[in-house]
Amino acid sequence: MSKAITSRQQDYSQWYNDLIIKSGLADYSSVRGCMVIKPYGFALWENMQRQLDKMFKETGHQNAYFPLFVPKSLFEAEEKNAEGFAKECAIVTHYRLKNDPDNKGKLIVDPEARLEEELVIRPTSEAIIWNTYKNWIQSYRDLPILINQWANVVRWEMRTRLFLRTTEFLWQEGHTAHATQQEAIDETIQMLHVYADFAEQYMAVPVIKGVKTENERFAGAVETYCIEALMQDGKALQAGTSHFLGQNFAKAFDVKFTDKDNTLDYVWASSWGVSTRLIGGLVMAHSDDDGLVLPPKLAPIQVVIVPIYKGEEQKLKIDEKVQVLVQELKAAGISVKYDDSDNSRPGWKFAEYEMKGVPVRIAIGARDLENNVVEVARRDTKEKQSISIDGLSATIIRLLNDIQDKIYKKATAYRDEHITPANQWDEFVQLLDTKTGFIAAHWDGTGETEEKIKELTKATIRCIPLNNTMENGTCILTGKPSTQRVLFARAY
């Protein structure tokens, strides 16, 4: 069929691309590396946003908005941050076009409209935000500042992939300022837990909470915490990061405050973010060869109702019944769509909504009306059963919860099976090539060894898990002593 997608086994990357395009989440655009997020994909993002935003507000944060452009001089201020992002920055150098005198109908950059100072299009907003916080903070009474912004950022990446890595992407970035180091660290950890809770409870994607090695740390951070997820092809995906920034940005932007005891000190900071990349992770974590499998808590459409009828008379009777059902389901807080379009037949609709990952499908025909039942099909297992119309919404709620639970458990079982300890180098390499997933191995703690392992195997240290058990061992590569295992994986 024209809508069929490549199987995972045949070509995992192609499967992923097919899925995104054919399920209507996004489309390629005419701008290299940039995609169009289509209504269905954006609805999914909005559901994620809504929940995250709620969680941010419950933890005391407020939303604000800062400019897209960052004057180059501000961008440079925090050296490590600037250096880290420099090679992926898009720069605005001019502010005007004019007609090309040599080529009618064409425009050229007006050389006279050169900016005195170039503007960097934000790859992240620490610089512009800390330059602003400077004006907001004098006293400990001004702290903490707990702000989040929903924004787009641009990072000029070499190679892009739909949702996972695009030149422009949507995200949220939290930027907080605190009077004490401990408070900033607590904030950093708190937000890591918020992300993990969101991933597990809403996306149904299990994640490992950990801390990054120095090599993988965010440019400008003292410590980077992360949540790492595992995709079905055994590659890891960094799903969110929360950074303890120490006083780095406060020093770069000279943000000091007077404490209760009248001492002057630099402000402590955190920043944290998740992006539309989460959509890519969500897709890769649960979906199958028939299309998306979306967790009910985030699915734009939770229930689709498909009528099956012969003739107008039956259709009218079904319509009548469905109107009641739709009211009932909506009243129960379920997002439901009645697809009675007559330009495609039931079989086509079944396949289409499976492609789109709608968790529950209800089919209702004349036969069902007589028996006072509907056919209910769940997307995750493809199981179908006849269910009484009476008290349907309660049944559907249970079913949605069960699907949410099942796909989380399935993903967790897969993830857990793919955390494998390795003690010998040969074993380590072989596991990466054959079993894939996370490999738990000892590491001597040096950046050089990490780099070497990356060169040899393309695997990186995804994180040092929080609450890691301490055990003595020897580094998988160098044989030097180590006190704990870290998680290696090939990653997106």
Next chain:
RNA sequence: CGGGAUGUAGCGUAGCCCGGUUAUCGCGCCUGGUUUGGGACCAGGAGGUCGCAAGUUCGAAUCUUGCCAUCCCGACCA
């Protein structure tokens, strides 16, 4: 930015090697009708800068050169 592949209608394609009327077929789309419990059928219809540009030729989707774009694999990264 290196390596590989591919560009023909909205999508998928035939034709290209060996140049020759009006560019093939399927899906989708439009109109009318019959249908509807797993991707319907009949009849009619619309839809094309053959990626772009030069060149060779009486003649180019087809040959030559250059360019562009996209995808995949790397390096870089969320």
